[in-house]
Structure formats: structure tokens, C-alpha cells
Amino acid sequence: MKTYRSRFMTTLIFLVTGVLLTLGIVLGQLFKDFYLDSERDRLKEDAQLAALYLEGGELDEIREYVGQIDDGSSFDILLLNSRMEVIAGTPFRVGSIDYKIDPSMVPEEGTFGEADEDELIQYTKPIELATGGTVYLTFIRYVSDLEGVYNRIWLTIALALFFSFFIILFVLQHLTNQFIRPIDEATIVLRELADGNYRARVYELRNDEETGSLAGSINVLARNLESISLGESVQRARLESLIEYMGAGLLLVDERGIVTLVNRSYREMFQYDDLSIGQFYHGILPSPEVETLIEDVYLTEEVHRRQLSIRTGFNQKTYMVSAAPIFSDTGMLRGTTLLFNDITELKRLEKMRKDFVANVSHELKTPLTSIRGFSETLLDGAKEVPELRDQFLDIIQKEATRMQMLVEDLLELSRLERDDFQMELVSVDLNQLVDEVCLLLSQKASKKSIQLEAKHEGTVVLQADLNRMKQVIMNLVANAINYSPEGSRVEIAVEAKADSYKLRVKDNGIGIAEKEVSRIFERFYRVDKARSRNSGGTGLGLAIVKHIIDLHHATIDVESEEGKGTTFTITFPRV
Known part of the structure; x- marks a missing residue:
């Protein structure tokens, strides 16, 4: 050019x-x-x-x-x-x-x-x-x-004009370099700016005031464009990063129904790749109900929200899908944006909350009903009969104790779930702690002729909260006693491995059905509700155990076979 x-x-x-x-x-x-x-x-x-x-x-x-x-x-x-x-x-x-x-x-x-x-x-x-x-x-x-x-005249004129031509050419070249060359350079720089190269600059050291002013103005323009471009690039990068890594799935459909954008969360939610971009939305969305939602937006040009249950792979998940129209500056509909929020966990927590409230209400209602019923009976005249009075007072005391235990367990669980909960870590000799628990529960075991057997395979000292760890072992051993038949044996073993410490509590009790093993750490969940209630349990013991173990960065596993017994194994990482 x-x-x-x-x-x-x-x-x-x-x-x-x-x-x-x-x-x-x-x-x-x-x-x-x-x-x-x-x-x-x-x-x-x-x-x-x-x-x-x-x-x-x-x-x-x-x-x-x-x-x-x-x-x-x-x-x-x-x-x-x-x-x-x-x-x-x-x-x-x-x-x-x-x-x-x-x-x-x-x-x-x-x-x-x-x-x-x-x-x-x-x-x-x-x-x-x-x-x-x-x-x-x-x-x-x-x-x-x-x-x-x-001829001499013509030759003289020709020579004069010839030399004049080169003199004029030299003068023009000088004038061009002084006046036209800066304009030419400015034109080149302006083309670079138009092509997006905002780092292009014009040489400003000009003797001529006009060309120097022109070069300075173009450089100011270039610097402003570079600053604007840099700011726009940063904003664009932030927006792209926000869209790409936002927790919700995002999908954009234009006015023709063509998918123009899907973010990372959407691709991970529904195992979609970028091949869906540029295609018509019908048939490639995860659910026909989503297609209906898009059509509703096109028809009404209003925001629509719907809670949808969508199967992805082998999992059924719940999503809150929001579809909103996109308008141009002139008010024309340019497309639809869909936002997918995975509320599966929220729904699960909501269900747990409802179940928890229902279970707490039920657990409190039962002893309160008993206390109220027997107290009213006493007021109606049963207190005059010594045998009935003593029997009813004993029942009232047991129910009050049970209710107190339930409240204490609820408070304990609440403390463990607080974000600011701090454990008091000390050096704990696990063998000594097991022996102490066996001594405390020996009387309870002897009532059922159950033998408590502690096995120590090596010295195990770990950093733990002494009272919480004692609570864990007592809860597991007490459950083993409660669910074991008379004359059986409960084994508590401590092992020192190369990379971990293990605490194993094994019984020969009624065992747990395979389908129920995954739920035993839920609050108020009981494998045998009648036996649990008779044993005085609140249904919160294993939930508390699980929280304490998690706080110690340990794991707890369950192996059980119905009718043959259950084994709880706690694994502590060796620091």
C-alpha cells in the first residue's frame, strides 16, 4: 500500500x-x-x-x-x-x-x-x-x-531545467520529510490503532509546532485507548472468570433459539461439552421441562422460575431453574438466559431439619406425655396408694432423666456443629482410656453376663480431646452391650499400624441390615426402635460419635451382618 x-x-x-x-x-x-x-x-x-x-x-x-x-x-x-x-x-x-x-x-x-x-x-x-x-x-x-x-540555446535551457529539476526535487524531499512524513507516520499509527494495536506511538520530537502537536495528540489518544482497552480487558477477564466459575450453571440462547454460551458449571452438571454451542436448543437440553421454560419466556417476555427434578447419569438431582429474557437497547427480545442452581443438598438439609424437628418433638412428647399422665393420676388419688405412688414416681423420674439426657445430647450436638468449637487436645494413652471405659461399664455388662475384653497391640498415644474421646468409646461399647445377647462377648482392640492407629469395637449382637448401615449415623435413626427406647437411648449417640471423629480428622467404618454382630473401626492418622 x-x-x-x-x-x-x-x-x-x-x-x-x-x-x-x-x-x-x-x-x-x-x-x-x-x-x-x-x-x-x-x-x-x-x-x-x-x-x-x-x-x-x-x-x-x-x-x-x-x-x-x-x-x-x-x-x-x-x-x-x-x-x-x-x-x-x-x-x-x-x-x-x-x-x-x-x-x-x-x-x-x-x-x-x-x-x-x-x-x-x-x-x-x-x-x-x-x-x-x-x-x-x-x-x-x-x-x-x-x-x-x-541548438546551443536548447541545450543550455535543457541543462538548466535538468539541474533545476534535481534542485527542486531535493527541496521537495526536504519539505516532504518535514511536513508530509509526520502525517504519513501518523497515518500508519492510526491504522495500527484501528487494528487494535494500542501500543503504537508517533515520534514526537518535531521542530514543527503543527506536526509535533499532531504527534502528541495521537499519542495521547493511543495512551487513552490503551488504558481503556486494558480496563476493558480486565473487566472482560473478570466477567468471563465469574461466568465460567460461578457455582450455578449458565446457558444463553439467542432470539433464534441457538445456544451461544454454556459455562463450566453447566457442563459439569449435565456432562455437556462445547459441541452444543451453535446448535438449536431443542433436543440438547437436560429436560423437556427446561425447553418449556424457554418457550414460556419467549411467549411472555417475563422471568420464570421453576423447581425441576433432573436425572444426570445415575443421580436424580433437584435444580432451581431461572429463565430471564434478554432485551436490546431498543427493547427487542434478543434471547434468554437460564440459571441452574443445584438445590439437592438444600432439599436434603431441609428434609433433615424437618425430620429433626419431628423427631425431637416426638422424643420430647413421649416422656412428657408419660410424666403428665402419671402426675395427673397421682393428683386424682393414686398418691394415697403407696404401691402405685412409688411406681408412678419411679416412672416419672425415669422419663425426666430420659428427657434430660435428650436435651443434653442435643446441646452437645449443637456445640460440636458450631464453627467456633475448639477441642482441648492433650496426649491421650488410648490403651489406658479403653481400660478405664471397660471398668466404668463392667457393672452394666455383668448384668447381662457379657464379657468385656480389651486387647492392646502396641503403645498408642495420640493428640485428642480426652473427654470427647472417652465419650466416643463409652458410646460404642455401651451400644455393643445394649444390642448383644446375654452371655456374649464384646471386644475392644487397639492396634498400632505403620501409618495409623486403629480402635475396634466388636460385638456378637443382633447386627444391622445392609440397607441400614449407611444411615446409622443420622440423628434419631434407630435400627431397632423398641430395643433402643427400652435401653434408654436418645438416638443421637452415633451422630455425636461421628462429629467427634470428624473433628479429630479420623474416620469411622462399620461392618455388620444381621444376626452375627457389628464391628466399628476408628482409624486415626499417625502424625
């Missing part, structure tokens, strides 16, 4: 060349005419001097004079009679031409005559003879004799 500078220089060169050629032709013609005029004046002066010298002379003298003219002169002389016949002339010309003037064309005295066909100029002067009569003295100059002069 030609620059403005090159186009300007080309135009100027053609213009200067044309002007110089025209000037050369005009000057050449002017010099030629000037030289011819000079020759005419010279011819006239020579003729007048000769006529003045020969005026009143004899014809023979005049002929002799004409014949004696040196052939080195620059002009020829002819002597004509009254009939315009040549009667004398310069020796070298008379015999070489056939010169005759039409008498009717004899010029008046003092005028020029020209014969273009012979390429000559002439001047005729009448001379009066002494004997009377008139002859005509004609001075002739041949144009061909002037060709050398003309």
Missing part, C-alpha cells in the same frame, strides 16, 4: 516535470524569437549602412561593391533591378540559388521580407543611382545558418 508521502511525492514529480517541460518549451521559443529579432535588427542596420554608403553611386560601382563582399560574412547581398531581377550578388550565393522576387511583392523601404519556403529573412533597401533610376539592395540571412545557435 502506497503511503501518503509516496503519493504526494509522485504527484509533485509529475507536476514539476510538466511545469519544467512547459517552461523549457516557452523559454526556447522566446529565445528563438528574440534571436531572430536581433538578427533582423542587425540585418537592417547593415543594409541601411550599406545603402547610405552606396546612395547616389554608379551602377557598376555598386555591382563591384556587392561582388567584393567576403564570403565569410553571415549574410548574403543581392542587387535587384527595377524588374526585381538579380543583377549582382555575393559570389558564393549567386550561382547556387534561383532567387526572384515578384515585383508586386516588393516591400516598401525599411521593411522586412521573408520567404518561408527558403527559410530565410531579408531586408531590402532602395538606392538611387547617380544616372537616375533605382536599384534594390537586399540583405539575406538564412535560417539554417542559425541552427547551431538554436
